Amino acid sequence: MDGTVLVADDDRTIRTVLTQALTRAGCKVHATSSLVTLMRWVEEGKGDLVISDVVMPDGNGIEQLPRIAQLRPGLPVIVISAQNTITTAIQAAEADAYDYLPKPFDLPDLMKRAARALEVKRRAPAPRQDGADTGSDLPLVGRTPAMQGLYRLVARVMNTALPVLITGESGTGKSLIARAIHDFSDRRSLPFVVVGAAELQGMDGPSSVLARARGGSILFDEVGDMPADTQARIVRMLDLLTDQGPRVMSTSRADLAGLMEAGEFREDLFYRLGGVSITVPSLRERVDDIPLLAEHFLLRAERDGGAARRFSPSALELVRAYSWPGNVRQLENAVRRLVVTSSEDQIGRAEVETVLGNQPAMEPLRAAGDGEKLSASVARHLRRYFDLHGGVLPPPGLYQRILREVEAPLIEIALDSTGGNQAKCADLLGINRNTLRKKVSELDIRVTRRRKLM
Numbered sequence: 001m002d003g004t005v006l007v008a009d010d011d012r013t014i015r016t017v018l019t020q021a022l023t024r025a026g027c028k029v030h031a032t033s034s035l036v037t038l039m040r041w042v043e044e045g046k047g048d049l050v051i052s053d054v055v056m057p058d059g060n061g062i063e064q065l066p067r068i069a070q071l072r073p074g075l076p077v078i079v080i081s082a083q084n085t086i087t088t089a090i091q092a093a094e095a096d097a098y099d100y101l102p103k104p105f106d107l108p109d110l111m112k113r114a115a116r117a118l119e120v121k122r123r124a125p126a127p128r129q130d131g132a133d134t135g136s137d138l139p140l141v142g143r144t145p146a147m148q149g150l151y152r153l154v155a156r157v158m159n160t161a162l163p164v165l166i167t168g169e170s171g172t173g174k175s176l177i178a179r180a181i182h183d184f185s186d187r188r189s190l191p192f193v194v195v196g197a198a199e200l201q202g203m204d205g206p207s208s209v210l211a212r213a214r215g216g217s218i219l220f221d222e223v224g225d226m227p228a229d230t231q232a233r234i235v236r237m238l239d240l241l242t243d244q245g246p247r248v249m250s251t252s253r254a255d256l257a258g259l260m261e262a263g264e265f266r267e268d269l270f271y272r273l274g275g276v277s278i279t280v281p282s283l284r285e286r287v288d289d290i291p292l293l294a295e296h297f298l299l300r301a302e303r304d305g306g307a308a309r310r311f312s313p314s315a316l317e318l319v320r321a322y323s324w325p326g327n328v329r330q331l332e333n334a335v336r337r338l339v340v341t342s343s344e345d346q347i348g349r350a351e352v353e354t355v356l357g358n359q360p361a362m363e364p365l366r367a368a369g370d371g372e373k374l375s376a377s378v379a380r381h382l383r384r385y386f387d388l389h390g391g392v393l394p395p396p397g398l399y400q401r402i403l404r405e406v407e408a409p410l411i412e413i414a415l416d417s418t419g420g421n422q423a424k425c426a427d428l429l430g431i432n433r434n435t436l437r438k439k440v441s442e443l444d445i446r447v448t449r450r451r452k453l454m
Contacts, residue, residue, distance in 0.1 A: 001025040001111075003048035003118045008038040009080070010056050014103075018051060021107055022114070035059040042071055049117050051110075054081040054088060062088075065095035076117040080105055085141050086151050090184045093155035100152070102143045141296050142289035146281040150177075157276050158185040163248040165256070165273050168280030171327035174251040175221060177280060182217040187247060190216030197230040206237035213246035223273065224254030224265065231266045238272050248273065258376055277383065283324040283331065290320045293328065297335040306339045314349040322356055378406075408443045411436070420449035 005027050007018050015031040022029045030046060032038055035056045041047055050068065052061040065077055076098035081088050092100040098117045101110055142148070157164060158181045166174045175194070182192045193213045200206055209218065220226070220234060238248065250273045259265035283290060294311065302308050311319065324331050334355050338347050341355070382402070386394065411429070418424040422440075426433040440447060 001027055001115045001118060004028040004030065004046060005114065006038055006041050006047035006050045007031040007052075008035060008050070008056065008061065009033065009053040011053070014053075014080075017107065018110075021111060025111060025115075027118075033057070035061065035064060039064060039067065042068055042075065045072075047075065049114060050075060050077040051114065052077060052079060054079060054083055054092075062091050062095050062097070065092075065097055069096060078110070078113060078117060080110075086147075086154065086180055089148070089151035090155050090158065090180065093152075093158075094184065100155075102148055104143075141293055142286055143292065144281075144286040144289050146286045147289060150278065150280065153276075153278055154181055157181065157278075160276075161243075161247060162275035163250070163273050164276045164278060166249065166251045166278045166280060167256075168251075168253065169282050169327055170253050171329035172280040172282055173328050174253075174280050175219065177278060178217075178219045178249045178251060181249065182247075185217075185247075187216050190214055190246075192217050192219070193246070194219045194221050196221055197226050200230055200233045200237075206233055206240075210237065210240075210246065215244055215246055217247045217249060220248070220250040220273070222252060222254075223250040223269075224252035224256050224259055228266070231269050235266060235269050235272065238269075255376070255380060257380065261376065279383075283327050287320060290322075290324070290331065291316050293331055294319050294335055297332045298339065301336055301339040306336070307342075307345075309339050309342055309345060309347055311347050311352075312349060315347050315352045318349055318352045318356070404443065407439060408445065411439055411443065412445055415440075415445070415447055420447050422447065 001022075005018075005022050007015055007022075007029060008031075009015050009018075010033045012033070015033070019029045019031050030041055032041075033056070035052075035058050038050070038052065042050070052064070054061045061079060061081075065079075068075060068077060078099045078101065079088075079092040079097045080101050080103055081092075082103040089100050099113050101113070154177065164178070164181060166177050168174050179192065182188065191213055193209060193216065195209055195218055199209055223231075223234075226234070241248075256265050256270055256274075260267055260270050283293075294316065298309050298311070319331075319334075326333075337355055338351060342348075342351055411425070414425045414428050415422070418428060422436055423433055426436040429436065439445075
């Protein structure tokens with residue numbers, strides 16, 4: 001790695017770590033805790049790359065990006081921030097940052113991105129349009145890799161004309177993702193129209209929807225639940241769209257590919273809606289974001305007129321450990337209830353136990369027909385895995401990692417079904433007994449012998 005890197009962060013530890021790592025990699029480094037100093041260096045022509053925090057004692061790093069672009073059009077900027085919200089990620093993308101990373105960041109990952117930034121000429125920035133600050137209230141908060149990948153994907157697709165299909169369990173925030181794509185896009189000043197089956201009924205239903213949208217965005221909410229006649233109306237309506245027509249987005253908690261295979265969803269509609277697929281992870285897939293979300297909802301409740309509350313450490317740990325079958329929506333409702341029912345400033349573990357004890361059971365997952373094929377389930381998982389990398393390829397070695405993910409549960413279940421008898425298990429799987437023993441050792445599978453009538 002070769003070049004001069006300007007580092008701006010008010011955290012001395014981060015400045016030290018970055019300075020040492022970049023210097024070892026062969027770069028020259030100028031580090032500061034002041035945006036004023038950073039901008040002076042930029043004006044003086046110093047630096048081949050900027051790595052900047054957002055919130056600094058003397059200003060906002062993102063707000064300086066247009067000025068940096070004006071002074072040094074070819075200078076890439078990597079934004080790092082502890083404000084791990086979709087708003088921050090999209091604002092960084094809008095301001096034409098080369099890249100965005102949440103804190104705490106992975107140092108090797110940042111070094112790879114810095115190396116690429118030093119080699120790639122930054123594209124000419126587009127002027128930013130003012131819009132309503134609607135994103136600051138969205139509960140799309142998270143620092144986990146799953147959410148950061150989602151933020152990057154949203155930032156990449158928001159100003160394209162491609163249709164967007166947003167999938168995920170109930171309560172994950174699918175419609176909020178669609179709203180964010182619209183509110184931060186160049187269509188933000190135009191209408192955002194949510195469409196259900198009722199809005200498409202009658203002779204004038206589709207034309208009325210198009211008239212309301214006026215080139216903005218249309219969201220078909222839970223399109224997988226719509227009956228066959230409504231699906232046909234959507235197809236006919238989409239066929240009439242022109243280049244000046246509204247952008248089309250849709251949400252679905254159901255597996256549309258599975259429904260299509262079962263004959264319950266139109267194939268022509270599936271391919272019209274699935275230009276870009278975005279999967280919103282459940283809270284079970286981003287457990288480390290739960291405390292962050294819980295604190296976010298406490299602050300929101302206070303801002304809305306509720307009492308100021310905070311979680312005790314043990315209470316917050318209990319919140320984190322809960323499965324949250326209703327996802328973000330259920331978490332927000334539980335936090336609001338705790339704000340109202342708690343008699344003390346600090347919410348204790350016993351109060352959390354009481355509220356969680358009254359939570360509803362998990363909504364059953366929907367499957368197409370008699371059940372989803374294994375190949376369809378694997379394909380959906382892999383598609384989501386690639387999508388959540390936000391256009392960047394996953395780390396090398398994917399083939400073996402995926403095989404290991406499939407092998408381990410297959411062998412464990414086969415061993416359980418044969419009572420731990422490895423000879424019977426090997427015969428069931430159709431592999432050599434020595435091969436089975438090797439796999440058991442490699443995958444660290446625990447074998448328990450017992451009688452099994454199967």
